[in-house]
Amino acid sequence: MHGNAVPDSYVYVTEEGVTRHYSDGSVEAMAWEDVVEVRVVTESESELLYILLDRDGEGCVVPRSATDATFLARLRYLPDFDLERLRAASEAIADRIVVVWRSPEPPPRCRIWSTTDASRLIWIAGLLSRAIFAIGVDRQFSPVCRYR
Structure with missing residues (x-):
């Protein structure tokens, strides 16, 4: 049987937040209002990942392949978010993790x-x-x- 492989996850971006559904049934979700940090992870043998973290260090991992203009547009609404910094971190070749945004209000x-x-x-x-x-x-x- 030939055909497209089933993706290991689906990502939904809404005005309320981001949700990632994995093929094993597990779910990661993050409300935009809870996001306090955005990271970009680049690895030479893997795809680029965006990681959204909340105050407790819990997060939602979003692969670049699962993003579209809606995700990037929504990131712009985070206070003082710099799309140029995101672009530069996304184009990095070296294996690294870059914090591209932190909430200007420190978490309690x-x-x-x-x-x-x-x-x-x-x-x-x-x-x-x-x-x-x-x-x-x-x-x-x-x-x-x-x-x-």
Whole structure:
């Protein structure tokens, strides 16, 4: 039987994001609003890949062969995205990974706690420690807390 080989994945680009469906049934998806970094991967024996990453380092890999003008046009809407930098990275011959865009707004690393939040946490910790102590005393088999 002759014919075209079945592609290993399909990529869909919409106004909301990018989705890649693999032939094994797995799916990678990324909403445009979650993208914080775009990388270009060039390897001499492989096709060029675009990698979209979110704040948690999770990503969606998009092969160049699966892209069209819609994908490139949508990248332009990322704040301060430089298509010339993307083109230069895409034409590189050497095996490398190039970050072509990072979100100008740094991702939140931690939550800033107010005094009220800290007081609540201390109160909750006190409740938990009393509960653990009660369980340890009432149930002798529990290794949680044994005060004797």
